[in-house]
Amino acid sequence: MEETLEINVKIQILKPVHDVFEAIIIPEKMSNYFISHSTGRMEEGKTLMWRFPEFDKEFPVYVGKIIMDSLISYLWDIDNNRLQVEMQLVALNDSATLITIKEKSMKNNEAGIKWLKQNTEGWANFLSCLKAWVEYGINLRKGAFDFIKNPG
Numbered sequence: 001m002e003e004t005l006e007i008n009v010k011i012q013i014l015k016p017v018h019d020v021f022e023a024i025i026i027p028e029k030m031s032n033y034f035i036s037h038s039t040g041r042m043e044e045g046k047t048l049m050w051r052f053p054e055f056d057k058e059f060p061v062y063v064g065k066i067i068m069d070s071l072i073s074y075l076w077d078i079d080n081n082r083l084q085v086e087m088q089l090v091a092l093n094d095s096a097t098l099i100t101i102k103e104k105s106m107k108n109n110e111a112g113i114k115w116l117k118q119n120t121e122g123w124a125n126f127l128s129c130l131k132a133w134v135e136y137g138i139n140l141r142k143g144a145f146d147f148i149k150n151p152g
Contacts, residue, residue: 004105005112007120011127012098015134017091020099021069023134024087033133033141034126042072050076054145078115081106099127 013020023029027038037051044066049058064073064084072087083103090098101123106112125141132138 003108005108005116006102006104007116007123008100008102009120009123009127010098010100011131012092012096013131013134014096016095017069017089017097020097020130020134021072021089023130024072025066032139033129042066042074053141054148078119079111081115099130101127 023033025042027035027041030038034052035050036053038061039049040046042048042061042063044063046063048061048063050061051058060077062075062082064075066072069091070089072089073084075082075084077083083105086102088100088102090100092098103119103123106115129140132140
């Protein structure tokens, strides 16, 4: 059996689970901390195109299962690989949510290790930015990656 790599990150956000869920599925909210544009709301069976502020291309997102306030699952293409992302939300109480993100999977080789490093960093950044925006209304991503588009 071939060994594969999988990303698994989590954070607690001090907001109700519904607020966190909506911040992820509604593009106008997600653009405050992650993407710059989406062609629509995340709904089961939809194919969306996401644009990020630091890249000049769009990324297809194939929405899978959505369970209100509990699960967001989709596929997206990363370096010619279609990978699954699952976001699980658990209400810890009326004002705290645990969000776990898993992205899978890549072969355990040089390309897979590079993906594991980059996307683990990316998901940790996503969670930090989500937490800052949902809890405090702060957009940590704004200007953070301008150096990618304009190196120098």
